[in-house]
Amino acid sequence: MRIQYKFESLTHQKGRVRPNKHAIQGFLYKALQDTSYSELHDSTNSKSFVFSDWFNLDRFNKTFTFYVSSPYDNLIESFYRYHTENIETEFYGCKITEITKSKLPQLNYLKTGSPVVLVEDANQNRYHSFKRNSMTLQSFNDEIKRRAIQRYRTFSGNEDFNFDGNLFTQLEIRNEVPVNIRREGEGFLFIGSTWNKLFLNQRKDLSKFKSWLQEAGVGQKRAWGFGFLQPFKLSRRQRHV
Numbered sequence: 001m002r003i004q005y006k007f008e009s010l011t012h013q014k015g016r017v018r019p020n021k022h023a024i025q026g027f028l029y030k031a032l033q034d035t036s037y038s039e040l041h042d043s044t045n046s047k048s049f050v051f052s053d054w055f056n057l058d059r060f061n062k063t064f065t066f067y068v069s070s071p072y073d074n075l076i077e078s079f080y081r082y083h084t085e086n087i088e089t090e091f092y093g094c095k096i097t098e099i100t101k102s103k104l105p106q107l108n109y110l111k112t113g114s115p116v117v118l119v120e121d122a123n124q125n126r127y128h129s130f131k132r133n134s135m136t137l138q139s140f141n142d143e144i145k146r147r148a149i150q151r152y153r154t155f156s157g158n159e160d161f162n163f164d165g166n167l168f169t170q171l172e173i174r175n176e177v178p179v180n181i182r183r184e185g186e187g188f189l190f191i192g193s194t195w196n197k198l199f200l201n202q203r204k205d206l207s208k209f210k211s212w213l214q215e216a217g218v219g220q221k222r223a224w225g226f227g228f229l230q231p232f233k234l235s236r237r238q239r240h241v
Contacts (some may be wrong), residue, residue, distance in 0.1 A: 001076040002069035002099045002215060007094035007098055009062050017064060019092040021225040022183045024066060026053060027091055031082035037075045048072055050217030052113035052228040064094065067113060069215040069228065071155060076101055106211040107231035108200040114228040115177050115192025116219040118143055125189035137173075139145050140193075141166050144218050151216065152209055153230070161209070165201055172197035181224065192219075 007018050019027075028051065031043075037048055049070035057063040071074050080101050087096050118128040118135070126142075128135040137144075153161050168204035174194040181188045200210050219227035 001071075001073040001101065001103045002067055003076050003079050003099065004065060004067050006057070006098040007064045007091065007099045009064070011092065011093045016070065016176050017061065017092055019054060021179070021181050023092060024054065024225060025223070028038040028068060028079065031079050032075075035078055036071070037078060048075055050114075050222040050228050051101075051225045052230070053225070066187070067228065067230075069217065071215045073103070073210045081102075081111075097149050104214070104231055106207055106214065107233065108210070109232050109234055110195075110198040110200065110214060111227045111232060112165070112174075112195045112198070112227050112228065113230040114195075115179060115190070115194050117186060117190050117221045117226040119136070119220050129191050130173065137171055141168050141171065144168070147220070148209075148213055148216075148218060152212055153215070155212060156208075160210060163201075163203070163206060163209075165203075167201060168198050168201035169201055170197050171195065179226075190221060190224070190226065198229070 007017075011017075028049070049068055049072070051069075052067040054064060054066045057065055067080060068076070080099060083096065083099055087099070089096070118140070120128045120134055121128045123184060128140075130136075130140075131196035148167065149162060153159050172195065174196045176191065176193045179190045181190065200206075200213075214229050214231050216222075217229055221227070
């Protein structure tokens with residue numbers, strides 16, 4: 001399940017309103033205070049939600065949106081309930097204008113709504129990079145699959161879950177991006193990749209796993225707002241390319 005927030009700027013200043021991921025994270029965590037999901041999200045085994053980048057909706061830098069998804073429907077309901085009850089709350093000089101929740105059908109065609117991050121060396125704070133040739137399309141596919149299977153086993157309780165073949169049958173990278181996040185005066189640099197196409201293996205026996213994946217996100221650092229997935233439908237023209 002997922003939720004979309006829309007905002008309108010309350011200022012008349014020129015320039016785009018751009019809260020960093022730590023600010024958005026705080027906006028969401030506040031809604032989970034004194035709920036069972038605050039403990040769930042602190043778990044080292046399973047992160048309970050992932051959120052997208054902050055997107056501009058018009059060329060005048062007045063309206064914005066971001067999304068949150070989770071395989072835990074009740075968690076999305078918690079966000080929806082808290083923020084509809086507190087809809088007058090300002091965030092980064094913006095007011096909430098619309099909150100929409102939805103449950104999407106499982107789709108095999110995905111793109112990213114925030115960069116996908118994979119750690120190469122945690123001690124050195126170094127991330128896998130296509131530009132540095134520390135990762136290929138196949139090793140990316142393999143690592144995303146490995147981590148997704150581990151997380152799904154925790155979520156489903158099925159420790160034997162596995163499957164042969166690639167997770168993604170088609171991949172098309174958009175670009176590789178550095179993301180700077182400041183928290184309590186300290187800066188953190190992440191390297192991630194954004195994708196135009198992440199087409200899932202179409203095996204029908206994987207439908208539950210794929211439904212979970214499109215809401216759970218992929219890669220690492222998901223609690224920071226990385227690895228958000230956006231399902232989409234192919235046009236007739238795209239189906240025949």
